[in-house]
Amino acid sequence: xxxxxxxxxxxxxxxxxxxxxxxxxxxxxxxxxxxxxxxxxxxxxxxxxxxxxxxxxxxxxxxxxxxxxxxxxxxxxxxxxxxxxxxxxxxxxxxxxxxxxxxxxxxxxxxxxxxxxxxxxxxxxxxxxxxxxxxxxxxxxxxxxxxxxxxxxxxxxxxxxxxxxxxxxxxxxxxxxxxxxxxxxxxxxx
Numbered sequence: 001x002x003x004x005x006x007x008x009x010x011x012x013x014x015x016x017x018x019x020x021x022x023x024x025x026x027x028x029x030x031x032x033x034x035x036x037x038x039x040x041x042x043x044x045x046x047x048x049x050x051x052x053x054x055x056x057x058x059x060x061x062x063x064x065x066x067x068x069x070x071x072x073x074x075x076x077x078x079x080x081x082x083x084x085x086x087x088x089x090x091x092x093x094x095x096x097x098x099x100x101x102x103x104x105x106x107x108x109x110x111x112x113x114x115x116x117x118x119x120x121x122x123x124x125x126x127x128x129x130x131x132x133x134x135x136x137x138x139x140x141x142x143x144x145x146x147x148x149x150x151x152x153x154x155x156x157x158x159x160x161x162x163x164x165x166x167x168x169x170x171x172x173x174x175x176x177x178x179x180x181x182x183x184x185x186x187x188x189x190x
Contacts, residue, residue, distance in 0.1 A: 001041055001175045003034065005188045008154065014181050018128065018159060026125055026153065027060045038175055039067020042123060042151040045173040046072075049149035051121035053077055053114065055140060057096075057107055057132050064153050065123035072121070077114050079107035079136060092142040096135035107135050109143075116144030127152040127174055130161035137168055154178060 013021040025031040042064065054076045056065035062078050069076035093108035114120070120140045122133055127150070137147045147170055155161065155174035158181070162172055180187040 001038070003037060004153065004176045005190075007031075007034065008176055008178070008186060008188055012186050014184050014186050016184070018156060018181055020126075020154065020156070020178065020181065020186065022154070026063070030063045035063045035067045038064050038153055039069075040071045041175055042068040042173065043071030046121055046149045046151050046171060049121055049171060050119055051148055052117075052119045053121070053145070054123050055079065055109075055114065055120045055136050056123050057081075057136060060126075061124040061132075064125060068121070068123045068151060074121075075113070077109055079109050079139060081105055081107065092139055094135040094138045094142075096131045097129075098132070107132070107139060109139050111143050114140065114143050114145055118143075118145035119148045120145045121149045121151065122147060123151045125153050127155040127161040127165070127172070128159040130164035133161070133165055134168075137165075149173070151175075156181070 007025050011024045015021050054065050054069040057079045058081055066076050090111040091108045093106050095104050098105045122136050140147050147168055149170050150172045152174045154176045156178045177189040179189050
């Protein structure tokens, strides 16, 4: 997706150790029009999976996942990192290592909103090591839902996330693919 590719090259910053800062449009400040375009494209590419729910992780995955869910006309469920007082139903949880936080985080969802028989499309901001994505898939499996696809905004191929998620046997779509971040550069595939 050319619009996203240009934003990454013009505004993204390579912070080293595989960390890509795209806070100006995705992870801190959000460009709403760009999110709508990203969501529409993810929905277009993954509509054939016929999801009944979109699932993401709080916080950075919410904007693109919401846009995709809106384009697909299905509800969005996001896995929380801390349970609010209002979460009074059965909770399922899974651990995932966060690259940007440098620690293991707990992701949880209420079985009130993720249910047996749901066809789950996982949408997230990044596909790097796939730890968050596979934790989300395990959450879906715990409640008897079925993961039918994965969509990400940015994939860093050199971190092997796609290979790590292949066992899910679902379509994986990424809107921008970073092939290298060596020597302080950001190389985005055409």
